[in-house]
Amino acid sequence: MSVEAAARSRLLSLFLAGRRVPAALAAVAVAAITLHLALYRPWNTYGALQLPLIVEAACAAAIAGTLASPFGEPERVAGSRLPFLRSTMVVGLTAAAACALAVATVGVPLSGGVAALVRNLVGFVGLGLLCAAAVGGGLAWTGPVTYLILGVYALYTQWHGPALTTPWVWPGRPGHDPGAALCAGVVFAIGLAVYTWRGARE
Numbered sequence: 001m002s003v004e005a006a007a008r009s010r011l012l013s014l015f016l017a018g019r020r021v022p023a024a025l026a027a028v029a030v031a032a033i034t035l036h037l038a039l040y041r042p043w044n045t046y047g048a049l050q051l052p053l054i055v056e057a058a059c060a061a062a063i064a065g066t067l068a069s070p071f072g073e074p075e076r077v078a079g080s081r082l083p084f085l086r087s088t089m090v091v092g093l094t095a096a097a098a099c100a101l102a103v104a105t106v107g108v109p110l111s112g113g114v115a116a117l118v119r120n121l122v123g124f125v126g127l128g129l130l131c132a133a134a135v136g137g138g139l140a141w142t143g144p145v146t147y148l149i150l151g152v153y154a155l156y157t158q159w160h161g162p163a164l165t166t167p168w169v170w171p172g173r174p175g176h177d178p179g180a181a182l183c184a185g186v187v188f189a190i191g192l193a194v195y196t197w198r199g200a201r202e
Contacts, residue, residue, distance in 0.1 A: 027062035039108035048111035060124030060144035068137020068200035116175030123184030129191030137200030
């Protein structure tokens with residue numbers, strides 16, 4: 001390994017450690033195990049859809065906890081590399097959480113399917129990114145948690161009406177709904193772009 005490659009690897013490891021990424025990965029692993037064990041229990045249709053949604057929001061909140069440095073981003077000395085570090089961390093954590101939750105559903109029944117699980121997670125993370133840029137990294141978790149309430153209500157309306165059909169409330173839409181997937185993806189893409197460019201508000 002060249003000196004430059006070693007320096008880049010060292011910079012990335014320090015950035016991830018400073019952002020508490022190992023703790024976030026541990027939280028994601030606990031959430032995935034919890035989901036796997038919970039899916040062995042019998043649930044009614046409403047509960048079977050609500051349970052994964054809560055776990056997805058918990059994973060997104062854990063990822064949101066990494067969006068700001070506890071030291072006020074002293075890594076700004078990284079200069080032009082900082083946007084790359086931010087985007088790499090977010091995409092990597094989101095992919096790791098999606099894979100962990102997908103693996104957790106193997107062999108157990110999952111209402112809504114893996115597509116809805118990944119879609120909801122991506123949208124939740126996007127909301128966390130937008131909150132980090134708007135109100136600060138310390139409050140970034142409020143985006144996923146607040147939207148969780150709306151998502152639970154959207155599921156409630158499927159049985160008690162009037163049903164929410166807008167794709168912007170994607171947890172209430174079927175897993176194969178392209179409009180809901182597009183909306184969740186747009187929120188994530190905008191959130192990632194804003195966070196990559198400016199980081200969490202201090």
